[in-house]
Each structure stands twice: as structure tokens, then as C-alpha cells.
Amino acid sequence: MSLPHANYDPRRVCLNPFPEVDFSKYRRTVGVYIAGGLFALANWLFFDACILSAHAKTPWGQPDTPVPVHVTFVDWIPGLCSLLGYLVINLIDKDRIRGQDGFGDPRAVWRARLFLFIGFALMAGGVAGSVTVLVIKYIVPDHAEQFKYYGYANVSQNVALMLSVVVLWMAQNSSDEYEYNLTL
């Protein structure tokens, strides 16, 4: 019997009222599925805004005024930043970050951490950039709610990409949790 220690802790007084469901077996699978779903959701949110913009009609009740704002390349930049960060983060060898002592090159660990930093900086830059676009392009000129949606979709896209990469990272590290006590 190689049950974890917590299952028959002799100091425990109360019974655990929750049924024993072993999620750790499927954690990696479920995490990867959720990450993929979030990734697609993020991009569909943004494409929704793009399609709406391409089909945009005039503000409600004013048929003569032209459409004030469209989704342009500026709106794509935060998403592209996030996608680049996504790639960078996922290209890193996860074992390098941990840096076991006496194994491998310490400078490689340093470089891997630098890459991780660059990746997360790109993703955070994507989120910050999307908020910037939302504020400068949509909120400050005070467009109709119909057009502010483009900005909200952009922010949602980048936040969902960030969530996706975090879920993926946690899922891919979870299989090693018995051997390593990861503090990342």
C-alpha cells in the first residue's frame, strides 16, 4: 500500500466528509483540455469583434452617421503579443526551470528563467496593451456601447490567453508533484 500519508493521518479526529475522488490521475488531461478550450475561446472572442466590426452598422437610431470606429491592426497587436508569449512559455523545457543542483548547467537554468520571464512579460504586455487600447481607442472618445464591445472583447481575449497558459503550465507540472515540491 503506497497511499499518501494524509489518508491515514493518525492525528486526524474528524472523518473527511467528501468522497475520495482521485483527480490527480486526470489532472493533466483535464488541464490540457481546459487550456485548449480557453485558447480557442480567447481567439473566437476577438474574431467575433472583428466580424462584428466588418459587418458594423451605424449607431442605433442614427442611420446617416458613418461608423465611427473599426477594428484595425492596433487591436490585433496585444493579441499577437500574447500569442508570442504563449509560444515562448510553452517552448521552455520545464525541467530546466527547476534547476536541480548538481545537474546540468547553472547558466542554462538562468537562461531558461530569462525566457520564462520574457514569455510572461509578453503576455502581461498583451493584457496591458489590450486595456490601453480599450481605454484610449474606445472609452476616452466615448463611443457607443456597441463599439466599446470591441475593446472588451480584446481584453477578454488576452485575459483568457493568460488563464490558458497558466492552466497549461500547472497541468504539465502536476504529474511531477510527487517527486518535486515545486514552488513556482
Place this chain on the structure above:
Amino acid sequence: MAASIRTVVFLAMVLAVGFLMIILSCVLWQNWLPLLVALTFVIAPLPNALFSHCGADEFAGTYEGASGPIDLGRFITAMIVTSGFALPIVLAHAQVIHKAACIMSIFGGGLVYGTILAYSAAFSQEESEFD
């Protein structure tokens, strides 16, 4: 044996109902874009099936599972499934297709994908009996 045949017939009927829903959602409004949903859900399990043989050995299974290709397959599958649900919503939001067509095609697509999932689950169960 009879039970499995009944299951197969039932699943085939569900699949047919799913496709019927999708095709109805196209026909009723003379707009054939929702048909893409059927295509999306049909190719959804494909990456999973392709990449599942790229892993180490099958006894490692989901517990070890520390292989990139399998994860990539799952990632792409999840992406395609989400796209299948998102596509009609986006189309309906852009007023390209009718709202009812959107709901019908999502429902039909869910039935189609559920059929595929249930079918593969039944098959893998039968395979494991002979291990």
C-alpha cells in the same frame, strides 16, 4: 453482444438526429454556413486519435502521460470542440445566421460529438476486456 448492437444502433440514430438538426438549421433559413459546425465536430477527435499513438507506451497511459505530442493532440481537440460551439454563436452574433439556426446547429453538433465520444468510449472498453 445484443446489447452492443443495440448501443450501436442507438448511437447511429443519435448521430442521424444530430446531422438532421444541423441540416435543418441550414435548410430552414437557406443559409448553409451552419454546415461548418458538422465538419468541425467530425474532425474534432482526429488530432487526439492521431497523436495518441505518438506517446511512449500505452501502459504509461494518463497517469504518467508526460509526453508532448499527446498533450498537443488534446490541446488541438479542445480547440476544435470550442470552435465548433463558438462558430455558430459568432455567426449569430454577426447576424449572418438566425438565432434559432445557431441553437439548432449547436444542439446538433453536440449530439454528433457526444455520439463520437460515446462510441470511442464503448470501443476502448471492449478493447480493455481483452488485455
